[in-house]
Amino acid sequence: MNALIKSATIIDTKSDFHNETVDILIENGTIKKIGKSIKNTANYKEIVLNNLHVSQGWFDSSISFGEPGFEERETIKNGLKTAACSGFTHIALNANTNPIIDNASNVTFLKDKANNNAVTMYPIGALTKASKGKDLAELFDMKNAGAIAFGDYKSPITNPNILKIALQYAQGFNGLVLSFPFEKNIAGLGVMNENFTSTSIGLKGIPNLAEDLHIARDLFILEYTEGKLHIPTISTEKSVDLIREAKKKTLNVTCSVAIHNLFLSDDTLKGFNTNHKVMPPLRTQKDIDALIEGVKDGTIDMVTSDHTPIDIEHKKVEFDHALYGTIGLESAFGALNTLFTTKKTIDVLTRGKQRFNIEDSSINIGNKACITLFNPNEKYIFEHDAIVSTSKNSIFVGQTLKGQVYGIISNNKIALKS
Structure with missing residues (x-):
């Protein structure tokens, strides 16, 4: 070329x-x-x-497509096209497929499907078999096949001993363990942030405590094991404080935040738009301010679109029954560049590479x-015609970017x- x-x-x-x-x-x-x-x-x-x-190519640490198993949501081919049109040269693909990416052959399948493309796709292997949280998956074999990290997407590690063993075992091959911060017993049947808004519109709430408690637990285990941990998509003020303090103690921890959790508050749910149903949920302006400050001071290491295509059959339903998730690749740069300077935007879109051992190629x-x-x-105003993804469930439609x-x-x- x-x-x-x-x-x-x-x-x-x-x-x-x-x-x-x-x-x-x-x-x-x-x-x-x-x-x-x-x-x-x-x-x-x-x-x-x-x-x-121009800048060096961007990296997104949390991308979902559909293939294999949910091709009606997004194929790998169209997903990679979407990533390229959105400016991303490298993406990490989550393990939420069917079958779950929990062995070397599944990793190899994905790598082969993405071969010979402008965008480089790195599979994230499931941490536990079938992401059920009971037994560790074949981490070392998946690492050798090309997986760059290990985590059960949007599924918390409920058994603390599993996390302890994973952090200890992964040290043998410099593996990166992901732990989604969500305490199910605290969250209960909640579907949005627990706050005045949830009470006023009659939806069950998920308190910040569900995230904060889980992160506190994980950080205690990390300190004990001296492992290597990444906490994806934090959303609360307390989470930022906890991770900031952990870094001061020189724990080997990084974290990310989803772009929509920086851009929109739970007030937007008054319209019951299921495209705004995400996990973690949209929080308050106070949380947003703390997250933005965390990005600025480096407590939050990277920002992700948390791109999650969901077909219309699972979004155009009652709010309680809709699946969580929004696409975000196409709007990622425009949203970030609205919140930060262009220099800072490029910084947060590229600085996650080092954590995932991806080559940093300067111009x-x-x-x-x-x-x-x-x-x-x-x-411009982000509209449906800007969407390249097969699924159209964008939280940013109608927003000025x-x-x-x-x-x-x-x-x-x-x-x-x-």
Whole structure:
């Protein structure tokens, strides 16, 4: 793949050309030259786009598709296309398929399905067999097959001894253990945040305690085992405080937050829109403020779209019966770029790579081209026609966002929006 990117502003603090507007010459998938005005002597494909900005490729640590088992929600092929159109060169795929990704052959199947694509997909293996929380899955075999972490998606580890054993066992091969913070016995039959809003509209609430208590337990176990833990999609003020304190104690812990938990509060549920039914639930503005501060000061290590396609048959039902989840890839950059500066947005979209042992490829001469192309200034209302996913269950429809993605260059391929 050969190309000449014209007049692009580089946003990459690890690049020698950070904040400069330059041309970028790519030959055979490698950056060969960066300069103010490069002539296209070889007649390569020229990429000329309005207010073009580029950064190193983005990473999303929590993506769900459907295949295998739920292809009506999303196939791997269309899911990877969606990721590319949304600016993501690397994604971690959750283990919530049918069958569950709990052995090496399932990991290999997914890797093969995603082969030869501009987007690199990394499977997350289930922590326990069939994600039932009883027995550890084949962690080491899945690691060797290409799994980058281990966790039961949206399913908490109810048995603390399972977490203890997993953290101890995974140290033998530098494995990363994920623990979803949700105490079922506290949450009960709740379907949204427990607050004034839940009482006023008559929906059962999930208190912050359900998350906070679970995180406190996990951090005690982590300190005991001296393992390596990632806590996905936190949502409460207390969670931020607990993880901040754990990091001060130098525990090996990281965490993420879903973009919608930074952007929307539980007030939006007054309309009973099931696309707003997510897990963890939307919280209060006080929680949002604490989460945003956690992103800014580095307590929260990464931000995820937590992209979860759900077919209409499981969303267009009564709120209590609707499945949890929203798609989020297509709106991820625009939402984050509305909340933070563009520099900070790019930072949180790329800094999760290190935790998952993914190569960090800066925009420098001699490096492989792993680039996201975007316009950070365009404001727009996010509508259904912007959705590339097969499922259309977006929490962001109707929201005003800032920043459009053009596509990616990665794995010696160009994938731009048509």
